[in-house]
Amino acid sequence: MKDTAKHQGLRNQLAAVLEKKGITDKNVLQAIKKVPRHLFLNSSFEDYAYQDKAFPIGAGQTISQPYTVAFQSQLLEVEKGHQVLEIGTGSGYQTAVLCAMGAKVFSIERQNELFKSTSLLLPKLGIRPKLLMFGDGYKGLPNDAPFDSIIVTAGAPMIPNPLLAQLKIGGRLVIPVGEDPQIMTLLIRKNETQFEKHEFGEFRFVPLLENKN
Template sequence: MKDNFRQQGKRKQLVKLLEEKGITNKNVLEAINVIPRHLFMDSSFEDHAYQDKAFPIAAGQTISQPYTVAFQSELLNIKPNQKVLEIGTGSGYQTAVLCELGAKVYTIERQQELYKKTSKFLAQLGYRPKYISFGDGYKGLPNYAPFDQIIVTAGAPFIPKPLLAQLKVGGRLVIPVGEDPQIMNRLTRTSATAFEKETFGEFRFVPLLENKS
């Protein structure tokens, strides 16, 4: 698994582009700068890995556009050692970003092919989430709740109530909601029963599927 000077240079250019698009969180930008995105992609797409575009991966899924990964990560504003639940492990790229940000990552994937492949691959790169689960993202991981932050990396038709229930007071849920395109939502839990909702424009994600466990 090679990461040469040319690829490192392309990552620096990508970081500069993300800054120009409005990403300001230095920790997020540094995570993008150090993670070899080309290794998370099919070799046929390797030359395009540092374009700000989504690309196909296994099981009909995609590796998200770097701007989207950076934007969602910035909305979370993760602090080191926070417990973060990720819905949709996918290629593992967003998982790696969360690990680089110092989070204790719990992640769920509902495509078995991806779950098996990504679990092994992340360990090979030295990224070790606290827990990787094969299951239904709509249900979250109640046995490991509550979480400081929850990030959903697929488009949901609605906001799943189990995910809201698994947030700590003060915690944030970042989730794209809708059909195509989706609207990025951030919900902050302000009390045991209350949430504050903010929206951040249109994005496009593959759909969040259920009942795969």
């Protein structure tokens, strides 16, 4: 598990590409420069790890394109110490980026194979989310709510009400909604009952599945 000066150079180049594509949050760009994406991929993909592309990671899942990770992270407006709920740990790359941004990350993964491999990988890389658990992300984590923000990393046919309920007032939910492609959607909680909605165009994600555990 090596991380070399060459890898660092490739990360710097990737951050520059993302900046050209419209990622302006310095906290996000610094996290992209810091997290060794090649260590989250099968070694056969190592040479391509810092291209702005998605790759398969097993269990029918993918590691998201870096632009997608950066775009969602930017929408969250993470500040140091924020409690962030992540639905879909996957490879752990998005988790690592959020941790590098200073968030206290609570992450749920429904694929047992991925949950096990990511649970082993993150500590080896010195990345310590607040909580990593195996379970149904649709339900969120009511016992740890409310959250400053919630990120969903799989396409959702609709917005799960339990997740809305677990947002702080002023909190932000970033979720890709729809079948294929999905519309990247941001909901900001204005008060107990009202949410402000913004849409940011089409993205492609694997589906968020309900009641799979």
